[in-house]
Amino acid sequence: MKILYMGTAAAEGWPGLFCSCPVCTHARTNGGKNLRTRTQALLDDSLLLDFPPDTYCHALRYSLELAKIHTLLVSHSHMDHWFPTDLIHRHEHFGHGAEGVLDVYGNQAVKDSFDSHILIDRFKPHPIDDVVHFHVTHGGDRFQSSDWDITAVPADHDKREECLVYICKKDGKTVFYGHDTGVAFSKEAWEMITAEQYDLISLDATMGTKSIGGYHMGLSDVEAVLAQLSALGCVNEHTVKVINHFSHNGDMTHDQLTAWGAERGILAAYDGMEVKF
Numbered sequence: 001m002k003i004l005y006m007g008t009a010a011a012e013g014w015p016g017l018f019c020s021c022p023v024c025t026h027a028r029t030n031g032g033k034n035l036r037t038r039t040q041a042l043l044d045d046s047l048l049l050d051f052p053p054d055t056y057c058h059a060l061r062y063s064l065e066l067a068k069i070h071t072l073l074v075s076h077s078h079m080d081h082w083f084p085t086d087l088i089h090r091h092e093h094f095g096h097g098a099e100g101v102l103d104v105y106g107n108q109a110v111k112d113s114f115d116s117h118i119l120i121d122r123f124k125p126h127p128i129d130d131v132v133h134f135h136v137t138h139g140g141d142r143f144q145s146s147d148w149d150i151t152a153v154p155a156d157h158d159k160r161e162e163c164l165v166y167i168c169k170k171d172g173k174t175v176f177y178g179h180d181t182g183v184a185f186s187k188e189a190w191e192m193i194t195a196e197q198y199d200l201i202s203l204d205a206t207m208g209t210k211s212i213g214g215y216h217m218g219l220s221d222v223e224a225v226l227a228q229l230s231a232l233g234c235v236n237e238h239t240v241k242v243i244n245h246f247s248h249n250g251d252m253t254h255d256q257l258t259a260w261g262a263e264r265g266i267l268a269a270y271d272g273m274e275v276k277f
């Protein structure tokens, strides 16, 4: 199995769209892996994780044929994970020959946002009901989509909606994709997370040097979660461990994140990083 990290930044991007802080200035000056678009990943060429405004840019950069992808998991409605308007382009008028249906899974806020952006007068000539199916998803839901066995897990994030992280299984491999979330998982969520053994675990590291107790993780939170999961046998030396979803407000450059990870056997994701496992 493989995962392609296409975007690895929090909402404002890295460098931040309007930001002149030292980390963003360093990123603009140095380029390369210091430049991060908003969070999106692709598992095994067939499972799309989140749909940010940078999806179009990712499709160009990674030569994606999005029409051939049939499952999209959306974590929550924040704009760095969900830019629904671009889904109108799966209509035959804009996307000739798009095969079958794209099944989209997300919470009620994601669905409401989808409706308010797609079900508008301007798009009435191009209904996408036949090519995009939305499935309102709750924490604890388990479902099959294409070849994937998926569990939606409640995240510790924006309490105004039911934010989700996902456990994805296929071909005997198990992946935990945990963005966006803090460490304060509910008992129900922790039971779901600790019921598995992971081949790859991808954890939120938005806050870098800081720890804010919930909503997002910093590096010390990541270490604590991995230690707990290791003690329970959910991760081991064979598990690929990744930190992702970075913010300049974490006060670390890409090189610093990479060095921190290298000392602990953890990969710091960057745009374009592909991992086979």
Ligand SMILES: [Zn+2]
Residues within 6 Å of the ligand: 010, 011, 039, 078, 080, 081, 180, 245
């Ligand atoms: Zn985010």
Ligand SMILES: [Zn+2]
Residues within 6 Å of the ligand: 015, 016, 019, 020, 021, 022, 023, 024, 025, 248, 249
């Ligand atoms: Zn900045």
Ligand SMILES: [Zn+2]
Residues within 6 Å of the ligand: 076, 078, 157, 158, 180
């Ligand atoms: Zn968020």
